[in-house]
Amino acid sequence: MSDAKVEAAPKAKKNILLFAVIGLLVVLLIIVGGVAAFLLTKSSDPAADEVAAEATAHDDAKKKKKDHKKKEEHAAVFEKLPQFTVNLHSEDGDGILQTDISLELGDPKLAEKIKSLSPKIQGQINKLLRGKTMAEVKAPDGTDKLGKEIREMVNKILGAESEDEGVISVNFTSFIVQ
Incomplete structure (x- = not known):
């Protein structure tokens, strides 16, 4: 019986080691995927994005105001x-x-x-x-x-x-x- 206990101990250690390696790989894949997603969605300069968005909004507002003003100025x-x-x-x-x-x-x-x-x-x-x-x-x-x-x-x-x-x-x- 002592031989059976000796064989069970190394097998349990192998299972724990296998689960640890698989768990570590899963965690690494999650981290790499998160970093990749972050880099793809993040622009290189957030300040430039804000300035561009403000400029576009400002230009659109100016154009709408100009068109509205022209329509009010005269009839056809x-x-x-x-x-x-x-x-x-x-x-x-x-x-x-x-x-x-x-x-x-x-x-x-x-x-x-x-x-x-x-x-x-x-x-x-x-x-x-x-x-x-x-x-x-x-x-x-x-x-x-x-x-x-x-x-x-x-x-x-x-x-x-x-x-x-x-x-x-x-x-x-x-x-x-x-």
């Missing part, structure tokens, strides 16, 4: 252009486009500038309209594309630099294609 201003009647090209002969255009302006002061540049604006719009075909004009999105092209062209003539300056939208108040 429209400038009606003279009626345009141009020949269109098509496979089965020439067609005619007759349209009335009103420009929505971002600034009421632009109405005077448009009046002073009216011959140049009308000439460019006539040239643009004459270059269109019946198929382009009659397409479901044809007036949208045409309005965008006119807007870009007039804003270029006016020297508008951003999207909210110059002509905001082009509105066709009548549009007849024959």
